[in-house]
Amino acid sequence: MSSENEYTPPNVWKYDESEAGKWAKTNRPYSGPTHEKKLTRGNHPFQLYSLATPNGQKATIMFEELLELGITDAEYDAYTIDIGEGTQFSSGFVEINPNSKIPALIDTTTDPQVRVFESGSILQYLADKFDTLIPSDIKAKTECRNWLMWQMGAAPFLGGGFGHFYAYAPEKLEYPINRYAMETKRQLDLLNKHLVENKFIAGDEYSIADIAIWPWYGNLVLGKLYDAAEFLQVDDYPYVKRWAEMIAERPAVKRGIRVNNTWADDGLTERHSSADFD
Numbered sequence: 001m002s003s004e005n006e007y008t009p010p011n012v013w014k015y016d017e018s019e020a021g022k023w024a025k026t027n028r029p030y031s032g033p034t035h036e037k038k039l040t041r042g043n044h045p046f047q048l049y050s051l052a053t054p055n056g057q058k059a060t061i062m063f064e065e066l067l068e069l070g071i072t073d074a075e076y077d078a079y080t081i082d083i084g085e086g087t088q089f090s091s092g093f094v095e096i097n098p099n100s101k102i103p104a105l106i107d108t109t110t111d112p113q114v115r116v117f118e119s120g121s122i123l124q125y126l127a128d129k130f131d132t133l134i135p136s137d138i139k140a141k142t143e144c145r146n147w148l149m150w151q152m153g154a155a156p157f158l159g160g161g162f163g164h165f166y167a168y169a170p171e172k173l174e175y176p177i178n179r180y181a182m183e184t185k186r187q188l189d190l191l192n193k194h195l196v197e198n199k200f201i202a203g204d205e206y207s208i209a210d211i212a213i214w215p216w217y218g219n220l221v222l223g224k225l226y227d228a229a230e231f232l233q234v235d236d237y238p239y240v241k242r243w244a245e246m247i248a249e250r251p252a253v254k255r256g257i258r259v260n261n262t263w264a265d266d267g268l269t270e271r272h273s274s275a276d277f278d
């Protein structure tokens with residue numbers, strides 16, 4: 001197959017800043033801080049630095065679910081990290097996540113304090129710490145972790161693959177859109193088949209597996225991600241839709257998706273108490 005867009009890679013790839021497109025401030029071929037800036041800190045046990053993207057929603061939904069369960073030790077301050085402006089490259093943020101990606105968390109109740117990065121690690125840490133939202137029986141717990149790890153491996157094909165080429169890339173290219181639409185639909189079909197027999201992802205109980213998967217695949221079938229519901233024919237996955245709608249109704253989920261949300265009318269740039277939602 002050849003096209004007028006065909007690209008012959010040179011022997012050595014070169015970094016061209018002008019080619020970086022929509023994410024010019026975020027895409028660089030190296031890691032580490034770009035500027036000195038400390039993180040702001042509040043008084044609650046947990047300090048969260050995030051943004052209401054699907055990966056960020058996992059952390060804020062988890063905190064709101066813990067608080068909904070009456071676990072007041074899970075009180076948190078949430079600060080917005082503006083990834084379009086490159087705030088994830090400040091020295092303070094890089095100290096808690098050398099990978100410069102939201103969400104990142106500090107548990108201030110331990111000595112020394114614990115940094116937690118990677119949304120899956122944050123969910124696992126909080127579930128372990130408060131002994132909830134993960135089954136205790138080893139078989140059920142493993143099934144929950146299976147799906148948690150599945151999400152961490154699968155979602156980059158949806159976000160970095162499909163979402164990038166369908167919604168963000170400067171030109172619409174058929175090959176990558178086809179490739180990642182195919183993989184996204186395969187993943188949706190997998191979830192749909194799984195949810196025929198399971199009320200929640202890990203079985204009968206709501207768990208961190210649902211909290212990890214819903215922000216990506218739930219939002220997608222509810223038409224809230226990449227405006228791609230028609231393109232991907234999400235009505236073909238009725239069990240994913242049933243599950244997504246059920247989870248969207250949870251009070252903690254309704255609150256969680258408002259935190260660090262700088263684009264929704266009811267979004268909260270920072271969250272310090274339950275009263276912020278009033």
Ligand SMILES: N[C@@H](CCC(=O)N[C@@H](CS)C(=O)NCC(=O)O)C(=O)O
Nearest residue numbers: 026053055083101102103118119120
């Ligand atoms: N595997 C990571 C992915 C986190 C991630 O990709 N975060 C994005 C926003 S959704 C980010 O911070 N991007 C900023 C950048 O790439 O510089 C996780 O699940 O925490």
